[in-house]
Amino acid sequence: MSDDFETAVRSALARLSRGEVVTYGELAAEVGRPGAARAVGGVLARTEAPLPWWRVVTSTGRLVPGNEREQARLLEAEGVAVTSGTVSPRTMRKGSQARGRHRGPNG
């Protein structure tokens, strides 16, 4: 299957739900290209589509450079704790814990 790398990344990203935060590596592995975290970032950087890019952070929990403010704002809006432009070590994996209890279980 030679699905376009971009398409795969966008699809995986669109699969995320409210409060879900994944890293570039996780996303890359999800599309079947573990180790292509860098390529994933390149795709998200060029895409203008209405994708939840703010749900993607670095492996260290660091937010996107240049959009930290916006990402932090959007994440907090979903119930994700952000500190100093950084989310908890692993705030939460695919729907585990930590979530905006004052909001629905998901979007």
Next chain:
DNA sequence: TATCTGACGATAG
């Protein structure tokens, strides 16, 4: 085919 770039990842100091 070769070379460069970049919203990455891990390790070392």
Next chain:
DNA sequence: CCTATCGCCAGAT
């Protein structure tokens, strides 16, 4: 916590 270095991948020239 920060910077520096190496490794990795996809896309563009």
